Amino acid sequence: MTGAHLHQEATPASPRVRAFVLSVLIPLIMLTIAGLVVLWPSGEAPSIEAGDRVDAEIIDLRPCAAAGGASSQSGDTDSGGAEGSGGTEGGGAGDEEGGGTGDGGGGGQPGTTCLEADVLIESGPDEGLEVVVPVPYGVGAPQFEIGDKVVLTATRDVPLESRYEITEFQRGTPLLWLGIIFAVAVVLLSRWKGLAALVGLGISVLIIVFFLLPALLAGQNPLPVAVVGASAIMIATLYMSHGVSIRTSVALIGTLISLTLTGLLGALFTELSQFTGLFDESLAYIGLVDAELDVRGLLLAGLVVGALGVLDDTTVTQTATVWELAAADPTSSRRKLFASGMRVGREHVAATVNTLVLAYVGASLPLLMLFSVTGMGMTDALTSEQVAQEVVRGLVGSLGIIAAVPVTTGLAALAVRQGDTHRVAGRRRRRGGPSGADRPATAETGPGSGT
Structure with missing residues (x-):
């Protein structure tokens, strides 16, 4: 114990x-x-057929290529205006963003800017390869920078150039440190x-x-x-x-x-x-x-x-x-x-x-x-x-x-x-016993005292 x-x-x-x-x-x-x-x-x-998850690191960010940008933006621009004007706006914003990320990704990343990233795959069957993946964008999309550790989802039996997409950030390291701090605090x-x-x-x-x-x-x-x-x-x-x-x-x-x-x-x-x-x-x-x-x-x-x-x-x-x-x-x-x-x-x-x-x-x-x-x-x-x-x-x-x-x-x-x-x-009872015994003793000695 x-x-x-x-x-x-x-x-x-x-x-x-x-x-x-x-x-x-x-x-x-x-x-x-x-x-x-x-x-x-x-x-x-x-089980559910889901894509494989692999770890990767973003090594470069740039505006979407002309073909990829047009194809990715056409769905957004069809309802809002001419496709050509949407591509021009996307390109202008992308150029500005490219200038920001050229210095290490420190510039702002508007949520509506189409970007693509060069990533180095760090796990899985394609470990060590560099691939180009689209970066999520739109209202509420997370902002990625060069050097970010991310998680990619891979679709099986698909060509390498379109196999991967960014899913989320890697969180294993901060969670591991938090768990260690918690365990140490509990033991201390x-x-x-x-x-x-x-x-x-x-x-x-x-x-x-x-x-x-x-x-x-x-x-x-x-x-x-x-x-x-x-x-x-x-x-x-x-x-x-x-x-x-x-x-x-x-x-x-x-x-x-x-x-x-x-x-x-x-x-x-x-x-x-x-x-x-x-x-x-x-x-x-x-x-x-x-x-x-x-x-x-x-x-x-x-x-x-x-x-x-x-x-x-x-x-x-x-x-x-x-x-x-x-x-x-x-x-x-x-x-x-x-x-x-x-x-x-x-x-x-x-x-x-x-x-x-x-x-x-x-x-x-x-x-x-x-x-x-x-x-x-x-x-x-x-x-x-x-x-x-x-x-x-x-x-x-x-x-x-x-x-x-x-x-x-x-x-x-x-x-x-x-x-x-x-x-x-x-x-x-022991505590009450002496007091109970004292009372008879007092009664006996009282008359004998003659007082």
Whole structure:
């Protein structure tokens, strides 16, 4: 155990508590393993024929060639004026841009300027070759400069000169550095406990990548897949991060109960709200690729998995709070521990619910802005499927948190005091014993004093 577990086993659990915990955990672990075996994906998952992604570096930028420029701009200029005038304007702008990029691409790049780039391919079968690719342009198009690291999409079985196009910037390096900073910060603050938490995070990612996603793509029922995956993540991460103990087991049981309630509420309101999933572009596209997928079930599965992270935070905090309160005041009763833990839990709920709702609102912010621009009323915006899905996720997740606080606090108070109830009562009797014995002694000596 680490220093963070200083008071964790200060009060040994009674045989009754251990029996209860094991009676819940053993079936849970066995059912989870059985679910992983039964639902483990087999066979070939459906796939989409997509272009290969390769890394490249822009080594030069210039205006589109005469033929390429005319062909690429004709579609834009047909509706706005003569093709010749459109080409002249594009050429003039391109010349000006060419002057800007000749010095290293430092000049401005108007969104309507047609450019092409010489890129050096850094991965894939054509690694080391230089090719010319069109640069995305138009309103809102990203601005590229010489030296930018980009990602190209390759269309197979197409001549080299028209095989590649720029898709986006490379982001691997900044994300890697951010991940390293995060890992170092966690370990510096929590030391070995933080390292264990990072290992638990890695296990969660492995479960999602190798079980959850393939099983969903294989057409398995999304709700059982989500429940089994969430249970595996919950068991692995809680014990890895917080150690194998009665306290962690109580937190796990509280999480299980709260997650079950969250899943039931999610299933109910997903059905009552009649979500179709067709307004989510990714879900709609996946549904077209594989008609066997239960799109509504995918929404529910996402709700269950998303709620797990917030729920285990709440349950671990509540069990830790009750254990520390019990260690600080060994004479406190279960009722007092529950009341004190609930006071902490109310503060936690107030902060966490707000965080959860704001997270879902933040994810829908561009959509809310679109509704605002179009003049859609607040009621209409909230009841539209895109926003209503986030509302259901936020409120159902919040109800799960609200349920987790009293459930976990009550379980923790019972567990931490079950083993030492008799000792606490005995301590109180010993404390009251001398005073009770003193009173008869005083009564006996009083008459004998003769005063």
